[in-house]
Amino acid sequence: MGLTEDRERFREVGEKRREDLAEFISHGDLGGSDPDRVRIPVKIVDLPEFKYDRREAGGVGQGESGQPQPGQPVEPKSDGDEEGDPGEEGGEHEYYEMDPEEFARELDEELGLDLEPKGKRVVEEMEGDYTDTARAGPRGTLDVDEFFKRGLKRHLATDFDEDYVREGLHVAGADVDDVFAWARNQGIPVSRAWIADAAATAADEHGEPVEALDRWVSFDALDEDIDREPATHRIRREGLDSVPFRREDERFRHPEVIEKRERNVVVVNVRDVSGSMRETKRELVERVFTPMDWYLTGKYDAAEFRYVVHDAEAWEVDRGEFFGIQSGGGTRISSAYELVAEILEEYPYSEWNRYVFAAGDSENAGSDTTESVMPLMESIDANLHAYVETQPGGAAPNARHADEVEEALGNTGNIAVARVSEPGDVTDAIYEILSTEAEGDGAATAGEAASGLTDGGERR
Structure with a gap:
């Protein structure tokens, strides 16, 4: 390990050995800091250094004026500096400086705190992803997927098994009103006008009234022999030629408004x-x-x-x-x-x-x-x-x-x-x-x- 690496290692040791944060708060000098800078004293670790032996000319072990003679008084050397007044320069003090963010993290760790500040004042509103929708907007922002899903949902809600309803016209003694009431009780979304048209068409095809085509003695007998096919099964089998859309199905994409709070x-x-x-x-x-x-x-x-x-x-x-x-x-x-x-x-x-x-x-x-x-x-x-x-x-x-x-x-x-x-x-x-x-x-x-x-x- 070279001198540079050794010096850096000692510096790291010095920082790690800075006064414990709780000790600093309880007993340290708080006045050396300001609101934006916290100065914590570092416990100094002496760094290694070389000392050279610079011997005076005149030989090893001789005094400043040569070899002293017997009886010559020896003047004591001053304890102060050689030049200047003793103690003029203060000792070196080192500090570990923290900004308030680091101080807060250290205090959280020291005391086991867990304070999460809440954002309050809105300082900026930004546009996020186009995840919100509205009923109006530029044509270029039409949400085609949502438009199709709404139309398809309506189609499924109004679709019914037409052949099953037509069979109701072949119940003995049933007229258009009877078939309409039976279909509604079954939860079939059919109109009376559609049943009336279907009855007229059936009569025209056979050249005789619908009543002459009775195949079922009652609606219960019809339900026992014929199962109504769900619309979803029929769509899977036959597919869809078209989906009826309405203007109220339209939805336009808008960017989500994101509030940045301070x-x-x-x-x-x-x-x-x-x-x-x-x-x-x-x-x-x-x-x-x-x-x-x-x-x-x-x-x-x-x-x-x-x-x-x-x-x-x-x-x-x-x-x-x-x-x-x-x-x-x-x-x-x-x-x-x-x-x-x-x-x-x-x-x-x-x-x-x-x-x-x-x-x-x-x-x-x-x-x-x-x-x-x-x-x-x-x-x-x-x-x-x-x-x-x-x-x-x-x-x-x-x-x-x-x-x-x-x-x-x-x-x-x-x-x-x-x-x-x-x-x-x-x-x-x-x-x-x-x-x-x-x-x-x-x-x-x-x-x-x-x-x-x-x-x-x-x-x-």
């Missing part, structure tokens, strides 16, 4: 910025929301993100402010959902997949959760509503929001509640949220499920 999504991220949301809680929110933004960006053709923060009031911010901002106010979570409802008016549910992800420490004012937040969640159509409780060390006594939402709406199929008390809980929370959407594909809205109109799926 798999698009809008994600509204909501965060509590009240005084109780200290730095550790904010970091946990970032560790949950950031990977989910990457994941949904990679899953959908087009993704838009909106960011809402709230204390007792709510306002919209950009992504840069979302994870760092903090206020000193109280908490009223319903203010955020009121703003979310306004924002989502720009994204009709018939055209957009919609996600609402909220996070906080589950502290809320009074009865705001039951009286305001849950009715708003039920009224906002979304693929998924999720609430992430961030309480380092476990839930506080007055942190009831997550529990109340889960108790009332936890079985609706499109609502997920996750709890994160430390970084190690992050991937479990992401799985809880995204697997709820995967399992609840096509599930009812929270309001429909809560009112019993449909059954929601269970979360794992």
Whole structure:
């Protein structure tokens, strides 16, 4: 193996040994990435290299100024670089870069997710194969096969064994009306006019009335001796001279219209910025929301993100402010959902997949959760509503929001509640949220499920 191949092998080993994705999400530096590029630190593997022994002139083992003399002081050599200030250059850091599509595939594999986005907005209509038909169209698109089949079907439906019907005219005492009634009872599609013509023809051929040609004492006697021949058997034996066609049999071929739908999504991220949301809680929110933004960006053709923060009031911010901002106010979570409802008016549910992800420490004012937040969640159509409780060390006594939402709406199929008390809980929370959407594909809205109109799926 040459040096080039050896170097490449070590590079592959280095990439394979990059930090585990779950470890990166829970403990890695998420700030080194941006929405379109995920940078994961690579565990460095030293590459082999040659080192040459460049000995100074003057002989082996001699000092810089020749052979030292007894009693000559030896000056210690500096630990720093020979030139410049010590430690000026930082160490080399390598990263494995993923685009959001690769990140989504890796996370699917890591967590066992199976989210298949739905196409919503029609972005293009294309003509497919000529598989549709209509009653009108250019003559050149006449579907000849369909035209023939419809005419043949009508012919078979109206054809009957004429000789069999004529025998009915030879039943003793039967007139044209009797024969017509007998034929209709037999399911024979013959008209009275045809029977009357057949009776007249039979009389003319023999020069005497039909009644004089009686061969059967009754219609039952006729049926016992003569079997009616199906039209299909006769056609196979004799063939067809012609098939009667009508204009209503015509069908014209049209191309199938194929709608190309864009798999698009809008994600509204909501965060509590009240005084109780200290730095550790904010970091946990970032560790949950950031990977989910990457994941949904990679899953959908087009993704838009909106960011809402709230204390007792709510306002919209950009992504840069979302994870760092903090206020000193109280908490009223319903203010955020009121703003979310306004924002989502720009994204009709018939055209957009919609996600609402909220996070906080589950502290809320009074009865705001039951009286305001849950009715708003039920009224906002979304693929998924999720609430992430961030309480380092476990839930506080007055942190009831997550529990109340889960108790009332936890079985609706499109609502997920996750709890994160430390970084190690992050991937479990992401799985809880995204697997709820995967399992609840096509599930009812929270309001429909809560009112019993449909059954929601269970979360794992």
